[in-house]
Amino acid sequence: MPKNLFGRSLIIMVAPVLLSQSILSFIFIDRHVELVTRRICYLVAGDIAYVVAELDMTPGGDNERTYRLARQTMQLDVNYKPGAELPAPGEVRFPILERVLRTELTRVVGLPVEIDTMSDPDEVRMSFDLGDGILNVIVPVKRITTSTNELLFFWMVGLAILLLTVAILFLRNQIRPIVRLTEAAEAFGKGQRADDFKPSGATEVRRAAAAFIAMRQRIERHLRQRTEMLAGISHDLRTPLTRMKLRLAMMGDGEDEDELAQEVNEVERMIEEFLAFARGQEGEQPDDVDIADLVEEVVEEANAGARGTPVETDMLGSLTVKLRRQAIKRCLTNLVDNAQRHAAAVKVSITASNRWIEIVVDDDGPGIPEKLREEAFRPFVRLNEARTPADGGVGLGLAIARDVARSHGGDIFLEPSPMGGLRARIRLPV
Known part of the structure; x- marks a missing residue:
């Protein structure tokens, strides 16, 4: 899992979208593709069944008129090869299309059939066994496919990307005040000033920022009061120490006087060091x-x-x-x-x-x-x-x-x- 808030929030946003898109793709698109393909293949199978019926009505006759009408009105390129045999099964390029098309052709036309989708990427070639020959039918791929699947996928993915992009931009704007608050707290912890920091963002973030500013002001006020108090104490103590040193200087030399002078100097040094400790880096x-x-x-x-x-x-x-x-x-x-x-x-x-x-x-x-x-x-x-x-x-x-x-x-x-x-x-x- 990401450690930062932005990464975790992004997962919370992206995971439901990806999950819903996956379920939608699996349930809806799969069923939609098969249903639409089945209906289109049913129409193509009906046209081919009509052509076969026309050929059966004029066996051995001139069927050019039937071929021409099939090509002009049904987008079917039809030709008959007497004495030929069905070709061997080839590779499969469109599994759903070929499975559904074979099912509908078998059910509607009722003849043995082989389907070839590999010879030409823009055509689907079908061979029917009429008993005394092979009827070859060529159909454009766009005649038995639909572009709604690609459009649906494009809109679904494109809209998801657009919404996620907008959401990420808004999320970054919401997290930026938290980052600024963190930077201000770290700077204050290092003894640096962050006077340009101001509360911003959501209500909860503003409350946290305001609490941080109030805490910083209380700490700074406490440090100032401590320094001012100790400075006053130092001033009050230095005055009697100065008088004591003056009296010692007037008393003259002696063992007691030297020991007392050392004690006075020690007290003065303690006051100086304590004041330096209390003053800190003010x-x-x-x-x-x-x-x-x-x-x-x-x-x-x-x-x-x-x-x-x-x-x-x-x-x-x-x-x-x-x-x-x-x-x-x-x-x-x-x-x-x-x-x-x-x-x-x-x-x-x-x-x-x-x-x-x-x-x-x-x-x-x-x-x-x-x-x-x-x-x-x-x-x-x-x-x-x-x-x-x-x-x-x-x-x-x-x-x-x-x-x-x-x-x-x-x-x-x-x-x-x-x-x-x-x-x-x-x-x-x-």
Whole structure:
């Protein structure tokens, strides 16, 4: 069965038409052809019987007048061959015609007969055994056939094709709004805008489209409210943090002051990362981005950073995808930074298929146990609680990376790496 709605709807429309046409052809046309052929053959057999009767009335006489009248008024070309014998049966070209014609000739004329339809495509030749010779009768094919069968078949098939063509055109117009709704939903799932989408089509499709637009507006409103609220929280928290940093600067140097300053800096960094996580990709519009160039840029910045862990690349050619460049860069930077923090070697590679582009970050570090991999994506979760804030982040790197990937219609997966450590695989739709 077809998987798409258009194919299935087309079968629902075509199957009854084909079934009804087949039944009509089998029952009506077959009976119609045989009935009309029988009546025509009966008339031809009657004419031939009349000619035979005329010949019997003047045995051995001049029958040219009878032959001429048969040719002029009955379309029968008649000739008599004394002493001849019936020809051998030949091949059959018109099974129904020959069967019905033989039946009617035997019933009406009452003489042994052989029928030849192969010698001439435009004629039917009949040979009758008169006892002392053979009476040959030639009849044009159009004299014992009818064109109504072809006309009926033409109109039946032609009308069916015409109606199906019109129905297919209307069906495509009905399915097109569903396709547009699907494309708009997919674009929204990839983080792209579809402002030109408008409800159209049947009432049910319009209701589904209106529900999608309302849902999209609620989600966008929720994201704006979240960003505005967190921006306000950030502003309110930065003010007392600034006052605390000012007082620490006035207190002078000391062990307690240094520890307090570190705590204040840690709180400030947590606020910045949390705001970045909550803000997501707000305000950035999708654009055509060369993934290979973006990965090269991230790798160059990572190699130029202070961590010192080398990052290798395994690239394909140019791969252009529509996405938010800065958001994907932040996502990839977080993964590479995590790998550099815990490993001695890092490798970034790209693979592509018809549906997906995958960016893979491999390292040779300690990795993450399988039961804790999903836990690692939770905000503010640090799997190594013993490490100090200076050694790592606040537990938002993977959460931000997954949020970015999912906002583009993709995802991030953590797996064992062939290098012995952890593999982070970013999957993005093409």
